[in-house]
Structures are given as structure tokens and as C-alpha cells.
Amino acid sequence: MNAITPRTGFEVRLATRPDGRLPLPSDFALVEAPVPAPAPGEVLVRNLYMSLDPGMLMLIAGESGLPMPRYELGEAMYGDAVGEVAVSTDPVLAAGDLVVHRLGWREFAVGRGGDFRRVERDALPSPAAHLGVGLVAYAGLVDVAGLRPGETVFVSSAAGATGSMAGQIARLLGAGRVIGSAGTPEKVAYLTERLDFDAAFDHHDGPVLDRLREAAPDGVDVCFDNVGGEQLRAAIEVMNVHGRIAVCGALNRQSTARPDEGPGDLLTVLAKRLTIRGFTVWDHLERTGEFGTLFRRWLDEGAIVHDLNVIDGLAAAPQALLDLVGGAYRGKTVVRLTS
Numbered sequence: 001m002n003a004i005t006p007r008t009g010f011e012v013r014l015a016t017r018p019d020g021r022l023p024l025p026s027d028f029a030l031v032e033a034p035v036p037a038p039a040p041g042e043v044l045v046r047n048l049y050m051s052l053d054p055g056m057l058m059l060i061a062g063e064s065g066l067p068m069p070r071y072e073l074g075e076a077m078y079g080d081a082v083g084e085v086a087v088s089t090d091p092v093l094a095a096g097d098l099v100v101h102r103l104g105w106r107e108f109a110v111g112r113g114g115d116f117r118r119v120e121r122d123a124l125p126s127p128a129a130h131l132g133v134g135l136v137a138y139a140g141l142v143d144v145a146g147l148r149p150g151e152t153v154f155v156s157s158a159a160g161a162t163g164s165m166a167g168q169i170a171r172l173l174g175a176g177r178v179i180g181s182a183g184t185p186e187k188v189a190y191l192t193e194r195l196d197f198d199a200a201f202d203h204h205d206g207p208v209l210d211r212l213r214e215a216a217p218d219g220v221d222v223c224f225d226n227v228g229g230e231q232l233r234a235a236i237e238v239m240n241v242h243g244r245i246a247v248c249g250a251l252n253r254q255s256t257a258r259p260d261e262g263p264g265d266l267l268t269v270l271a272k273r274l275t276i277r278g279f280t281v282w283d284h285l286e287r288t289g290e291f292g293t294l295f296r297r298w299l300d301e302g303a304i305v306h307d308l309n310v311i312d313g314l315a316a317a318p319q320a321l322l323d324l325v326g327g328a329y330r331g332k333t334v335v336r337l338t339s
């Protein structure tokens with residue numbers, strides 16, 4: 001091994017599985033572990049940034065029926081990360097390549113070459129921008145909700161990582177009116193003043209149904225739902241006939257560690273012939289190239305705002321994950337893994 005492939009690196013492991021509650025920092029363990037030398041066909045990557053995603057709380061809780069494996073006790077957690085290839089025995093990747101992959105929550109990642117996807121170093125303003133959630137927003141609007149020009153769109157958790165992309169992309173795709181909900185007056189102002197939403201409201205300033213009706217006097221055609229619960233039920237009431245709801249997230253459940261009460265009586269769904277469709281970004285990876293080109297163009301033209309919060313160091317990551325779901329940040333939150 002040479003100087004850039006140290007013998008040990010830090011990783012975060014799940015130490016305790018919380019039972020019916022949100023995790024505490026003591027449920028995580030920061031451990032210094034050996035960095036294995038890559039076997040033939042493997043690469044060793046020095047991680048630069050990793051993503052924080054509220055969905056990680058469900059993997060910590062070990063909920064069943066998710067489209068990805070839960071975190072196992074005593075093992076390193078995983079998640080989206082971007083890093084630099086340090087050593088490669090795979091002919092497709094070379095030392096110095098910038099790659100995105102799923103082996104976050106650790107300083108060094110070792111895996112099969114095929115588990116790492118090379119990205120252009122200069123394509124985006126920062127390597128951390130490759131951890132954005134624009135693709136899920138784009139796929140949700142285009143493929144799942146079938147957004148058409150002129151339609152009214154409602155986005156819940158609109159000041160968050162996915163919601164801030166969904167609202168802005170809806171506008172860029174020709175939505176007629178874009179409405180968002182968020183959890184503080186500052187975030188509401190952020191939506192209308194910085195992200196150019198037409199209307200926004202504080203979901204604590206309830207009932208949500210009344211706030212949404214005021215913001216959408218002509219109804220909603222497309223709902224991009226990150227939350228569930230009261231916000232989803234309000235959206236169903238305010239949707240226009242043949243409206244489409246793309247169910248992207250479950251923040252109500254993720255932030256409370258309690259089951260969501262769900263959409264309620266479905267008679268309205270029937271009467272208005274609504275579509276409610278859950279989806280994951282993994283079903284839409286064929287859009288990666290197309291979205292990447294659009295995103296770069298929108299950034300170059302100043303047509304889209306992509307705000308990043310950077311948390312320093314793996315040791316701060318567990319608390320930052322809890323703060324994220326507690327509403328501390330706007331835009332996308334990542335952890336810097338190098339000093």
C-alpha cells in the first residue's frame with residue numbers, strides 16, 4: 001500500500017437498534033477498522049462526501065418491506081457517497097477517477113468495480129453536487145405524475161433536498177403554479193423568495209387542508225409528496241379530477257418512528273379518479289444521463305438553485321441525520337469525509 005491507502009479508516013456502525021423510537025447518538029458507533037487491500041476486480045475509494053437521507057432512519061429501525069436491506073447491528077451503515085479511486089484492479093476504473101456509489105458512512109470503500117459509477121470531475125460545481133436528489137424529483141414529475149404544462153403542482157417538505165428540486169423542476173418543465181409546504185416562516189420565505197414558488201405555507205400553521213385550499217384556489221393537478229399524513233390527506237381533498245400523486249417520501253413516519261395514518265377514506269380518490277403512485281429513484285435510472293444534461297444546463301443558466309449544507313466529519317454525521325429530520329436544514333445535506 002502507498003501513502004493514499006492507509007491501513008485503517010473510520011466507519012459508523014449501528015450499535016443498537018432503537019425499538020419504536022427515533023435513534024439517539026449513542027445508537028451509533030464510530031469505529032476505526034482495517035482497510036482491506038482490493039482483491040482482483042475490486043477498487044479502493046477514498047470517500048469525499050456522503051449523503052444524509054431521512055430514509056436511513058427506516059434502515060436503522062429495521063423496518064420490513066423496504067426496497068433496500070436494513071442496516072445490521074455491528075456492521076457499517078451504507079448510503080450514497082462520492083469519492084476518488086485510490087487503487088483500482090478493475091480495467092474500467094483508474095486511480096483518480098471520481099465515482100458515486102452506495103458505500104457511505106466510512107472513509108474508505110472497497111468493492112467490485114461495477115459497484116462504482118464514474119462521473120465527470122468538472123460536470124458539476126462540487127463533487128458533493130453528485131449526491132443531489134434531482135433525479136428522483138425529475139422522474140417523479142415526468143414518469144410518475146406525468147406533469148403537463150400549465151398544471152398546478154403541490155410539493156410537501158418543499159424546502160428540503162428533494163422538495164426544493166421538485167418545485168423548481170416542475171416550474172422548469174412548465175408547471176403553471178407551484179405551491180410548497182415547509183416547517184418554519186423562514187423556510188416559507190425561502191420558497192417564495194429564493195426558489196420562486198408561487199405560494200407556500202407553514203404546515204404547523206394548520207389545518208393543512210385550509211392552508212392548501214387558500215394556496216390552490218383552482219385545485220392541484222400534481223402532488224409530489226415527501227411527507228404523507230395530514231399533508232397527503234389534504235392533497236387528496238384539494239386534487240382536481242384525474243390528479244396524480246407521486247408518493248416519494250414518508251417524512252411523517254420517518255420523523256416520528258410511528259406508523260402513518262395513511263390517506264384515509266378512499267371515496268374521494270375514486271370519485272375524482274385520482275392516481276396515487278409510490279416510486280423509487282432506482283426504477284428510473286435510465287433517466288440519469290438525460291437529467292444530468294438538463295441539470296448542468298439549468299445550473300449554468302442560473303435557472304435552478306442547488307443549496308448544499310456541508311457537515312464536517314463522520315463523527316458529526318449521526319447527530320446531523322437526527323437534526324436533518326428535525327428540520328434544521330434547507331436544501332441538500334451532505335457530510336464531508338476529508339479534512
Ligand SMILES: NC(=O)c1ccc[n+]([C@@H]2O[C@H](COP(=O)([O-])OP(=O)(O)OC[C@H]3O[C@@H](n4cnc5c(N)ncnc54)[C@H](OP(=O)(O)O)[C@@H]3O)[C@@H](O)[C@H]2O)c1
Nearest residue numbers: 055157160161162182183249250251252255279280281327
Ligand atoms: N422514492 C425515492 O427514491 C426517494 C429518494 C430520495 C428521498 N426519498 C424520500 O423523500 C423524502 C424527502 O427526502 P429528502 O432527503 O429531500 O429530505 P428532506 O425533505 O430534506 O428532509 C428533511 C425535512 O423533513 C421535514 N419534516 C420532518 N418531519 C416532518 C413532518 N412530520 N412533516 C412534514 N415535514 C417534516 C423537515 O422540513 P420542515 O422543517 O419543512 O418541516 C426537514 O427539514 C424522504 O422521505 C426520503 O426518504 C425518496
